[in-house]
Amino acid sequence: MTHFLDIHKTDPAALRSIIDNAAAMKRARNGRPRGMADDDTPLAGHMVALIFEKPSTRTRISFDVGVRQMGGETMVLSGKDMQLGHGETIADTARVLSRYVDLIMIRTFEEQTLLEMAEYSDVPVINGLTDRSHPCQIMADVLTYEEHRGPIAGKKVVWSGDGNNVCASFIHAAGQFGFDLTFTGPQTLDPEQVFVDAARARGVKVEIERDPARAVEGADLVVTDTWVSMHDPQSARERRHNQLRPYQVNAALMARAKPDALFMHCLPAHRDDEATSEVMDGPHSVIWDEAENRLHAQKAILRWCLGM
Ligand code: CP
Ligand code: NVA
Numbered sequence: 001m002t003h004f005l006d007i008h009k010t011d012p013a014a015l016r017s018i019i020d021n022a023a024a025m026k027r028a029r030n031g032r033p034r035g036m037a038d039d040d041t042p043l044a045g046h047m048v049a050l051i052f053e054k055p056s057t058r059t060r061i062s063f064d065v066g067v068r069q070m071g072g073e074t075m076v077l078s079g080k081d082m083q084l085g086h087g088e089t090i091a092d093t094a095r096v097l098s099r100y101v102d103l104i105m106i107r108t109f110e111e112q113t114l115l116e117m118a119e120y121s122d123v124p125v126i127n128g129l130t131d132r133s134h135p136c137q138i139m140a141d142v143l144t145y146e147e148h149r150g151p152i153a154g155k156k157v158v159w160s161g162d163g164n165n166v167c168a169s170f171i172h173a174a175g176q177f178g179f180d181l182t183f184t185g186p187q188t189l190d191p192e193q194v195f196v197d198a199a200r201a202r203g204v205k206v207e208i209e210r211d212p213a214r215a216v217e218g219a220d221l222v223v224t225d226t227w228v229s230m231h232d233p234q235s236a237r238e239r240r241h242n243q244l245r246p247y248q249v250n251a252a253l254m255a256r257a258k259p260d261a262l263f264m265h266c267l268p269a270h271r272d273d274e275a276t277s278e279v280m281d282g283p284h285s286v287i288w289d290e291a292e293n294r295l296h297a298q299k300a301i302l303r304w305c306l307g308m
């Protein structure tokens with residue numbers, strides 16, 4: 001079974017083929033990401049379940065559109081409307097869904113839910129975000145970096161802010177794609193040490209630098225994300241904002257990166273908190289390409305999972 005659960009759990013050659021295939025599928029659409037079916041429709045006759053236990057705009061719509069462009073059909077399901085949200089086990093849900101659909105994409109809270117779904121499913125499972133990681137996002141980010149600046153291997157990526165789920169997938173990707181990653185943020189919000197150690201064990205430079213100005217020196221790419229994620233309690237909001245304010249990506253910080261550095265944010269953003277509008281809408285920013293590339297990257301992930 002070919003699941004797409006995390007970047008560090010996927011073979012580097014497969015990751016490379018997914019990125020290359022995504023770029024090729026994007027080119028084949030001749031600059032028109034939206035609407036109409038691709039010329040090539042390998043998912044014809046296939047049904048994909050998209051399960052959301054958390055809100056989503058990009059993941060939901062890009063998966064839905066991507067499946068349809070490739071000739072397949074989707075069912076967008078809210079976890080709380082399913083028996084899953086009312087006590088049916090994940091294992092039983094996975095066994096039943098496997099009798100109806102050809103692939104399951106799930107966005108959930110605990111990583112364990114995703115892992116159990118994959119364990120008991122007879123069809124591929126894709127991680128559409130958990131509290132711990134967001135691999136589809138970073139596949140789109142690698143695609144975006146490479147289409148603007150060429151190979152990401154050997155480049156310096158700086159993550160400024162919360163060492164959250166999206167940051168974790170960046171660290172996984174550093175190990176697999178061979179780029180250096182510097183995390184800058186408060187110690188209390190450091191990324192999980194186990195992820196840092198695993199990337200370092202692969203010979204990749206993963207650094208932790210508390211001073212954001214020093215961290216971004218020589219950066220090829222600066223990335224940030226919301227200061228309060230969907231799984232964080234709202235009660236932690238004020239404390240997080242206070243701790244993270246020094247790590248805001250603003251024009252002064254971007255000016256310390258390389259002159260041709262890119263800026264990314266997975267979105268949704270809280271403008272003028274984690275990043276200023278000046279940066280988001282400024283010359284370094286590639287956030288709209290990044291959002292578009294969710295579509296192309298995920299189409300390639302779907303094809304890879306289904307062996308097409
Ligand atoms: N970046 C991202 O996953 O966005 P959504 O929460 O809108 O899906
Ligand atoms: N870190 C954010 C990402 C949203 C796409 C969250 O988990 O809420």
